[in-house]
Amino acid sequence: MTLTINPLTQQPSWHALDAHYRDINAVHLRQLFADDPQRGTRFAVEAEGIYFDYSKNRITEETIRLLLGLAESSGLCERIDAMFHGDKINITEGRAVLHVALRATRNQSFMVDGKNVTPVVHEVLDKMTRFSHGVTSGQWKGYSGKPIRNIINIGIGGSDLGPVMAFEALRHYSRRDMTFRFISNVDGTDFAEATRDLCADETLFIISSKTFTTQETMTNAHSARQWVVQTLKDEVAVARHFVAVSTNAGEVARFGIDTANMFGFWDWVGGRYSMDSAIGLSTMLAIGPENFQSLLGGFRAMDEHFRTAPFARNLPVLMGLLSVWYTNFFGAQTMAVLPYDQYLKRFPAYLQQLTMESNGKHVTVNGTTVDYQTSPIIWGEPGTNGQHSFYQLIHQGTKLIPCDFIGFCRSLNPLGPHHDLLMANLFAQTEALAFGKTVEEVRTEGTPDWLAPHRAFEGNRPTNTILVEQLTPETLGKLVALYEHSVFTQGTIWQIDSFDQWGVELGKVLAKRIQPELSRGKEPQLQHDSSTNELIQRYRIAAGPGKMEELS
Ligand code: G6Q
Numbered sequence: 427m428t429l430t431i432n433p434l435t436q437q438p439s440w441h442a443l444d445a446h447y448r449d450i451n452a453v454h455l456r457q458l459f460a461d462d463p464q465r466g467t468r469f470a471v472e473a474e475g476i477y478f479d480y481s482k483n484r485i486t487e488e489t490i491r492l493l494l495g496l497a498e499s500s501g502l503c504e505r506i507d508a509m510f511h512g513d514k515i516n517i518t519e520g521r522a523v524l525h526v527a528l529r530a531t532r533n534q535s536f537m538v539d540g541k542n543v544t545p546v547v548h549e550v551l552d553k554m555t556r557f558s559h560g561v562t563s564g565q566w567k568g569y570s571g572k573p574i575r576n577i578i579n580i581g582i583g584g585s586d587l588g589p590v591m592a593f594e595a596l597r598h599y600s601r602r603d604m605t606f607r608f609i610s611n612v613d614g615t616d617f618a619e620a621t622r623d624l625c626a627d628e629t630l631f632i633i634s635s636k637t638f639t640t641q642e643t644m645t646n647a648h649s650a651r652q653w654v655v656q657t658l659k660d661e662v663a664v665a666r667h668f669v670a671v672s673t674n675a676g677e678v679a680r681f682g683i684d685t686a687n688m689f690g691f692w693d694w695v696g697g698r699y700s701m702d703s704a705i706g707l708s709t710m711l712a713i714g715p716e717n718f719q720s721l722l723g724g725f726r727a728m729d730e731h732f733r734t735a736p737f738a739r740n741l742p743v744l745m746g747l748l749s750v751w752y753t754n755f756f757g758a759q760t761m762a763v764l765p766y767d768q769y770l771k772r773f774p775a776y777l778q779q780l781t782m783e784s785n786g787k788h789v790t791v792n793g794t795t796v797d798y799q800t801s802p803i804i805w806g807e808p809g810t811n812g813q814h815s816f817y818q819l820i821h822q823g824t825k826l827i828p829c830d831f832i833g834f835c836r837s838l839n840p841l842g843p844h845h846d847l848l849m850a851n852l853f854a855q856t857e858a859l860a861f862g863k864t865v866e867e868v869r870t871e872g873t874p875d876w877l878a879p880h881r882a883f884e885g886n887r888p889t890n891t892i893l894v895e896q897l898t899p900e901t902l903g904k905l906v907a908l909y910e911h912s913v914f915t916q917g918t919i920w921q922i923d924s925f926d927q928w929g930v931e932l933g934k935v936l937a938k939r940i941q942p943e944l945s946r947g948k949e950p951q952l953q954h955d956s957s958t959n960e961l962i963q964r965y966r967i968a969a970g971p972g973k974m975e976e977l978s
């Protein structure tokens with residue numbers, strides 16, 4: 427299926443931005459702030475409890491006008507409508523993209539193939555709620571009659587990163603009398619370390635896999651099954667220690683999980699957009715159903731904002747357009763996300779998948795190859811740790827790295843001066859990045875001439891600041907939805923399908939082919955390239971005879 431849209435770089439709005447870039451490229455943020463004393467508030471929007479300051483960007487009102495023009499000519503309005511209407515905008519997989527329906531209230535309706543999906547969404551949420559109460563109240567018992575103390579989510583990619591990030595982000599709200607762990611890597615170390623100090627008879631595994639066929643997840647799930655059966659000495663124990671989150675009832679049953687304990691979701695929920703579906707079961711168990719509802723409420727508020735706010739005051743639209751501005755006109759290759767909150771330590775990793783798996787594409791929905799850049803590389807660490815590590819390069823390196831700074835006004839762990847110090851650092855960093863310090867200023871402070879260039883800061887490094895009152899389940903939902911819709915905005919401008927992920931397939935296929943070749947017993951003839959052949963040979967020799975047979 428192909429769509430008829432004007433190639434991006436042939437649109438007049440694109441040419442206008444290109445010309446404008448040449449005008450503004452050399453202008454310093456120092457100048458822009460000096461010219462307009464109100465700039466700090468002129469380029470700021472407050473919506474849904476999020477204060478978004480984008481004044482420290484290399485933009486003028488004309489830039490925003492032109493970027494909004496690009497959004498219009500790219501059909502962003504129509505695309506948003508299409509998503510909310512359940513159109514099959516994931517064209518390469520022929521699927522609707524309706525993660526927004528996961529947070530719908532009972533009386534909202536979202537249609538897929540002429541059917542309102544809200545009732546089934548709530549059926550699953552209700553089932554998750556009953557189950558959570560059952561487990562946390564001790565009513566659900568393990569095989570030997572003990573209550574569950576440990577929850578382990580086994581999943582990977584979209585079935586892991588959201589649950590891990592949400593658990594870490596909302597740890598403050600989580601039950602402290604239970605242990606929550608996450609196993610994703612097929613590396614046995616992940617499994618061994620997550621289970622080594624736990625008792626199988628108090629442990630519940632949530633096997634989270636949309637397809638229930640993912641190699642890493644199924645390998646870990648089978649090891650978990652073996653661990654439980656070996657310890658409890660009865661196959662029947664599986665039903666008390668395993669539940670599943672999946673769309674594949676057949677495979678779930680084959681594994682030995684009672685499908686009454688399977689929590690479903692649907693093909694219109696992409697993996698990386700699924701943390702608020704049943705994939706969030708571990709999150710609900712950790713923070714409780716009420717907090718989970720607040721999380722959904724936060725998502726919903728941002729969805730509504732995205733759907734209804736004028737683009738000029740629309741947080742995800744503005745964020746997405748700024749990303750396009752730097753990626754396509756300034757040639758920025760990467761963007762940093764810098765949360766000044768320890769609880770958000772996994773947020774950059776979560777955003778890496780959300781952004782790069784969505785928009786790391788070079789073919790348009792029309793099937794043509796792009797002649798412009800798409801997704802930036804996303805990376806980051808919580809402040810202030812990053813300051814003592816890689817900020818040097820952001821301040822004085824040769825690359826332009828736009829940054830998102832995220833901070834909260836009230837700490838969840840008030841402790842003496844800690845929070846003021848944390849936030850002082852956030853504000854100081856955005857100030858230093860924008861305004862820098864000239865060689866003259868450095869000299870005036872008494873620095874010798876030879877040292878002055880080393881100590882000077884060019885500044886003019888763009889940042890967004892996202893300031894929120896406090897990290898809560900609700901504000902986390904808003905933040906995640908903010909980035910989801912920013913990614914959507916960018917994908918729309920770049921004319922790509924942000925909801926498929928064909929780029930992960932080839933490696934999987936080749937790994938399946940190589941695995942039996944590692945079997946030193948049979949030593950099959952290797953027919954790869956000379957590099958791959960040699961690597962496999964060396965592995966065969968060094969790993970020792972029989973190892974793979976023992977494992978399989
Ligand atoms: C996300 C991707 C991918 C997926 C994993 C796990 O958008 O689709 O990361 O979530 O490959 O897949 P399963 O849930 O099917 O195991």
